[in-house]
Amino acid sequence: xxxxxxxxxxxxxxxxxxxxxxxxxxxxxxxxxxxxxxxxxxxxxxxxxxxxxxxxxxxxxxxxxxxxxxxxxxxxxxxxxxxxxxxxxxxxxxxxxxxxxxxxxxxxxxxxxxxxxxxxxxxxxxxxxxxxxxxxxxxxxxxxxxxxxxxxxxxxxxxxxxxxxxxxxxxxxxxxxxxxxxxxxxxxxxxxxxxxxxxxxxxxxxxxxxxxxxxxxxxxxxxxxxxxxxxxxxxxxxxxxxxxxxxxxxxxxxxxxxxxxxxxxxxxxxxxxxxxxxxxxxxxxxxxxx
Amino acid sequence: xxxxxxxxxxxxxxxxxxxxxxxxxxxxxxxxxxxxxxxxxxxxxxxxxxxxxxxxxxxxxxxxxxxxxxxxxxxxxxxxxxxxxxxxxxxxxxxxxxxxxxxxxxxxxxxxxxxxxxxxxxxxxxxxxxxxxxxxxxxxxxxxxxxxxxxxxxxxxxxxxxxxxxxxxxxxxxxxxxxxxxxxxxxxxxxxxxxxxxxxxxxxxxxxxxxxxxxxxxxxxxxxxxxxxxxxxxxxxxxxxxxxxxxxxxxxxxxxxxxxxxxxxxxxxxxxxxxxxxx
Numbered sequence: 001x002x003x004x005x006x007x008x009x010x011x012x013x014x015x016x017x018x019x020x021x022x023x024x025x026x027x028x029x030x031x032x033x034x035x036x037x038x039x040x041x042x043x044x045x046x047x048x049x050x051x052x053x054x055x056x057x058x059x060x061x062x063x064x065x066x067x068x069x070x071x072x073x074x075x076x077x078x079x080x081x082x083x084x085x086x087x088x089x090x091x092x093x094x095x096x097x098x099x100x101x102x103x104x105x106x107x108x109x110x111x112x113x114x115x116x117x118x119x120x121x122x123x124x125x126x127x128x129x130x131x132x133x134x135x136x137x138x139x140x141x142x143x144x145x146x147x148x149x150x151x152x153x154x155x156x157x158x159x160x161x162x163x164x165x166x167x168x169x170x171x172x173x174x175x176x177x178x179x180x181x182x183x184x185x186x187x188x189x190x191x192x193x194x195x196x197x198x199x200x201x202x203x204x205x206x207x208x209x210x211x212x213x214x215x216x217x218x219x220x221x222x223x224x225x226x227x228x229x230x231x232x233x234x235x236x237x238x239x240x241x242x243x244x245x246x247x248x249x250x251x252x253x254x255x256x257x258x259x260x261x262x263x264x265x266x267x268x269x270x271x272x273x274x275x276x277x278x279x280x281x282x283x284x285x286x287x288x289x290x
Numbered sequence: 291x292x293x294x295x296x297x298x299x300x301x302x303x304x305x306x307x308x309x310x311x312x313x314x315x316x317x318x319x320x321x322x323x324x325x326x327x328x329x330x331x332x333x334x335x336x337x338x339x340x341x342x343x344x345x346x347x348x349x350x351x352x353x354x355x356x357x358x359x360x361x362x363x364x365x366x367x368x369x370x371x372x373x374x375x376x377x378x379x380x381x382x383x384x385x386x387x388x389x390x391x392x393x394x395x396x397x398x399x400x401x402x403x404x405x406x407x408x409x410x411x412x413x414x415x416x417x418x419x420x421x422x423x424x425x426x427x428x429x430x431x432x433x434x435x436x437x438x439x440x441x442x443x444x445x446x447x448x449x450x451x452x453x454x455x456x457x458x459x460x461x462x463x464x465x466x467x468x469x470x471x472x473x474x475x476x477x478x479x480x481x482x483x484x485x486x487x488x489x490x491x492x493x494x495x496x497x498x499x500x501x502x503x504x505x506x507x508x509x510x511x512x513x514x515x516x517x518x519x520x521x522x523x524x525x526x527x528x529x530x531x532x533x534x535x536x537x538x539x540x541x542x543x544x545x546x547x548x549x550x551x552x553x554x555x556x557x558x559x560x561x562x563x564x565x566x567x568x569x
Contacts, residue, residue, distance in 0.1 A: 042432055042462050149332055175378070175459050177332040177489055179528035204462045244464050249533045253555050260559050261566070272533070276540035283546060283566040 001067035008062035037209035040219035088164030094155035292321035301352035330503030331528035374444030380436035434465025
C-alpha cells in the first residue's frame with residue numbers, strides 16, 4: 001500500500017499553554033513494497049509519525065493516506081478497524097504489552113478481534129510461531145515465564161498474526177544481544193520480501209538502514225531534514241552532524257582511507273569483504289606508481 | 291600492584307533447586323581503578339554477576355569478596371556503600387521530584403549530614419555535567435540526562451565500584467557517547483573500578499580488560515585486542531566483533547599483509563600504510 005504524508009502537522013495539547021508541535025509540515029511518499037528507514041535523534045518526531053500510520057492520532061493539519069484510507073483532522077475512514085488490520089505496528093519493547101494466559105492466546109488475540117475464523121487462527125498461529133523462531137512447545141506456556149528475547153518474539157508474532165500489509169517497526173531490536181538483533185532483522189527483511197510488505201523501520205542504527213532500507217528519511221525537529229537512498233544520504237557527514245547523527249562506521253573509515261591514500265573509494269553499501277578487495281586494489285595501484 | 295576490589299571464588303548460582311545453573315563455578319578478580327567490560331549473549335549470566343556483587347542475589351556455592359569483605363546477609367549494607375549500580379531503564383530508577391532530591395535520596399538513607407549532602411550534590415552533579423538541572427523534574431530530562439543523574443546519585447555514596455548494567459542500551463547514539471564520556475571522566479578522577487555490562491562494542495574496546503561470559507561460565511578474560519583476535523570463536527558464541535576487526539579479517543583473507551590486530555580506524559589505517567610502503 002502506498003503511503004503519503006501531505007503537509008502534515010501534529011500539535012500535542014492544542015489550544016492550551018502546553019501546545020507543542022511534534023510534526024511540522026511533513027510531506028513524503030512511500031511507494032508500496034519498499035523498505036524505508038526513519039532516522040532522527042530522540043524528540044525528532046519519529047513516534048508521532050508512527051502513530052499516524054494506523055490512525056492512533058490524526059493530523060492537526062494536512063493529510064495522511066494509507067492505500068485508500070485517508071486521515072485528516074476532521075475526517076477519518078469509516079472502517080478504522082480495517083485500517084488497523086492492514087497496518088501492523090511493533091512498538092518499542094512490545095513484550096511489555098503481553099497480557100494473556102498463554103502464548104497461543106496472546107498471538108491469537110489480534111486475529112480474533114478482527115473476526116478471523118477459529119481454524120484459520122489455528123493455522124496462522126502455528127505458521128507464525130515457526131516463522132518468528134519460537135519452539136511450538138511454548139504455545140501452552142505463560143508468556144511471562146519466557147526469556148526476554150522469547151517474549152519479544154511472542155509480541156511480534158501477535159502483530160504478524162493479523163497479516164498486515166504495512167509493517168511498522170519502532171526500534172524492534174533494542175535490548176537484544178547481537179545475535180538476536182541480526183536474527184530478528186533478517187526475519188523481518190525476509191518477510192518483507194516474501195509477502196511484498198511496505199515496511200517502515202524507525203531506528204538509531206545507521207548500519208541497519210544501510211543493510212535493509214531502499215530509502216531513508218531523516219527527521220529533525222518534526223520536519224523532514226533529508227530523504228533519499230542510503231548511499232546518498234548517509235554519506236553526508238556535515239549535514240548529519242548538524243542534527244546530531246553520525247555516518248555509518250564504514251563510511252567513516254572509507255573517508256579516512258580515501259584521504260590518507262589520496263584515492264577515492266566510493267561507498268555503495270558494499271560488504272566488508274568487497275571493501276577489503278577494493279582496498280587491496282588501491283594498495284597495489286599505489287605500489288606500482290612508486 | 292593494584293589492590294583486589296572484587297573477587298569471585300568458584301561461584302555458582304541458580305534461581306531455584308529445579309532450575310538450571312545460571313552461573314557455573316565462576317572465578318575472577320577485579321582490581322582497584324580498573325575498567326572492565328563484561329560481555330556475553332543474553333542469558334549468559336552477565337547481569338546475574340552484577341546482582342551478586344551487591345547482594346541482590348546470593349550464590350548457592352562459592353564466595354564473593356568485595357573490598358576484603360565477604361558478601362553475606364549481614365554485610366550487604368556495607369557492601370552496597372562500596373558497590374553502586376546503574377540499570378538499563380532510565381525511567382525505573384527515579385524516586386525524587388527534582389534532580390537534586392533524587393541525588394539526595396541515597397544519602398538520606400545513609401544518614402549523611404545536610405551540609406555534607408549539599409556539598410556532594412553539587413560535586414556529583416557537576417561531575418556528570420548536570421548541575422544546571424538541579425531543580426528540574428526528572429521526567430523533563432532526556433534518557434541520557436536521566437542516566438547521568440542516576441550515575442550522580444550513585445557517586446554521591448562514594449562507591450569503590452560502579453556497575454553499569456546495560457545502562458546505555460535504551461539511549462540513542464548521542465546519549466551513549468554522553469554517558470561513556472561522563473563515566474570515563476569520573477572513573478579517572480575518583481579512583482573507581484568500573485564494570486560495564488554491555489553489548490556495545492565501542493564500550494568494550496574502551497575497557498582495559500574484558501570478561502567474556504558464555505552459558506554461565508567465564509569463557510575468556512583478556513585485553514580487548516586479544517579478545518577480538520578470536521573472531522570466529524566469538525561469532526560462534528553469539529557475539530559481534532567491531533567493524534575494524536571484521537574488516538582486518540577480510541583484508542587478511544584478501545591477501546593484504548597486515549598484523550590483523552588493529553582496534554580502531556587509526557591503527558588499521560597505519561597498518562595499511564605500512565603494508566603499502568613495504569610492497
